[in-house]
Amino acid sequence: MTGDEQLAVESGRQFVGAERVDALMKRELERFGERNPRSKAIHDSAGEALLSGVPMNWMTRWPGQHPVFFDQARGNSLTDVDGHRLVDFCLGDTGAMTGHSPKPTVEAAAARLEKGITTMLPSEDALPLGQEMTRRFGLGHWQFSLSATDANRFAMRLCREITGRGKILVFNHCYHGSVDETVATLVDGAPQGRVGNVGPPVPIAETTRVVEFNDPETLERELAHGDVACVLAEPALTNIGIVLPRPGFHDALRRLTREAGTLLVIDETHTFCCGPGGYTGAHGLEPDLLTIGKPIAGGIPTGAYGMTDEVAGRVLDHTVWEAADVGGVGGTLAGNALSLAAARATLSEVLTDAAFERMISMGERFEAGVQAVIDRHGLAWTVTRLGCRVEYMLGESRPVTGGEAAAAFDPGLDALLHLYMLNRGILMTPFHMMALMCPDTDEADIDAHTEALSEAAVELLA
Numbered sequence: 001m002t003g004d005e006q007l008a009v010e011s012g013r014q015f016v017g018a019e020r021v022d023a024l025m026k027r028e029l030e031r032f033g034e035r036n037p038r039s040k041a042i043h044d045s046a047g048e049a050l051l052s053g054v055p056m057n058w059m060t061r062w063p064g065q066h067p068v069f070f071d072q073a074r075g076n077s078l079t080d081v082d083g084h085r086l087v088d089f090c091l092g093d094t095g096a097m098t099g100h101s102p103k104p105t106v107e108a109a110a111a112r113l114e115k116g117i118t119t120m121l122p123s124e125d126a127l128p129l130g131q132e133m134t135r136r137f138g139l140g141h142w143q144f145s146l147s148a149t150d151a152n153r154f155a156m157r158l159c160r161e162i163t164g165r166g167k168i169l170v171f172n173h174c175y176h177g178s179v180d181e182t183v184a185t186l187v188d189g190a191p192q193g194r195v196g197n198v199g200p201p202v203p204i205a206e207t208t209r210v211v212e213f214n215d216p217e218t219l220e221r222e223l224a225h226g227d228v229a230c231v232l233a234e235p236a237l238t239n240i241g242i243v244l245p246r247p248g249f250h251d252a253l254r255r256l257t258r259e260a261g262t263l264l265v266i267d268e269t270h271t272f273c274c275g276p277g278g279y280t281g282a283h284g285l286e287p288d289l290l291t292i293g294k295p296i297a298g299g300i301p302t303g304a305y306g307m308t309d310e311v312a313g314r315v316l317d318h319t320v321w322e323a324a325d326v327g328g329v330g331g332t333l334a335g336n337a338l339s340l341a342a343a344r345a346t347l348s349e350v351l352t353d354a355a356f357e358r359m360i361s362m363g364e365r366f367e368a369g370v371q372a373v374i375d376r377h378g379l380a381w382t383v384t385r386l387g388c389r390v391e392y393m394l395g396e397s398r399p400v401t402g403g404e405a406a407a408a409f410d411p412g413l414d415a416l417l418h419l420y421m422l423n424r425g426i427l428m429t430p431f432h433m434m435a436l437m438c439p440d441t442d443e444a445d446i447d448a449h450t451e452a453l454s455e456a457a458v459e460l461l462a
């Protein structure tokens, strides 16, 4: 029994037995097979032309014998090829936090499609979009990429260039996209490539320092080496479950990075869920650079990175304009007219201040529903909310580091809960029990999740 399990037993909280999980998994797999014959047929034949039968390898990571193929997605639900309506709390892992195919974005994109998609020239949407980013996030100089991964990659390159330092620092169990330097974890106090890290160019310790989130003392020690160009941080971890910053952590992070001459890059790709200006806007953070992607153009590929006046000045001083096209920052389609038109419409008409108010209140309802189930059944779980994003995790207490969150993870139970929900028409974010609200999420759909979770709890503890 782990320490956490012991604690739970002593406090009368309930853990779920592995045998029970296995038995329910068997039953749910059968149910999944019966429910999804068309998806199975497509997947079986897709193997002829696609590696593992999917267009992107991580799509194999859904529970069930094969992924469910979807037909249509609108608002907060989608219809799969077997005709089931699924309430979508995954929302493309934030790419569809706007709801699927939001009307203003679709209309702006459709108009743009008729008038030129990509030209290598700037379009008129760029300025109002940049101004809106500044209004929301408080940084005055923006550039656009095609993904959050690229926004992070470019931001990091710029930080290395202007500081003349070679390393970056990230928090244990972070995820910032497929950026070489960030695919790292902490093993016995030393940086190590993550399990499954494909083809790292050099050992991760050569490029990256890793510390636990919420640990300013170790952060200070690692920054003291004087070789860290930037800290790249989600303001709350969201990719190993949600790990919230402890009071005072962000003040310490900002003070220590300033003292060390290290730039602070805040990645708002997921924490945008905290409000119109993300966690940064909601909590008054002062990053040197800010990166974002996924939902800002309603699902049309777009990323962005912004910087302060001071950083912008240094970047301009270091830019070799004659070689700006081959310097390692940018991309031919980055800043294309379609992405900018979609982003402008999304920010001005979809992810508005009023929309966030509603989404966050739906998040509160979701959180309250999960908490009620935990309390009613005495489950040794916690629920954490970050704006309109909610996560339930195993364990008696909320983790304060990525390492603790990883240790609490139970892959068997996690897979079962995902499958259980999917079989009842509810799509949760894969990899952990996370739910995101979009402007179309409504009370009935949230309550359907609460009911399904309650039903699962009864069965798990039977």
Ligand SMILES: Cc1ncc(COP(=O)(O)O)c(C=O)c1O
Binding pocket: 093, 147, 148, 149, 150, 152, 175, 176, 177, 178, 234, 239, 267, 268, 269, 270, 293, 294
């Ligand atoms: C915090 C964060 N940053 C960046 C990314 C990369 O996003 P993308 O894969 O769209 O480039 C992710 C993806 O999950 C993320 O969670």
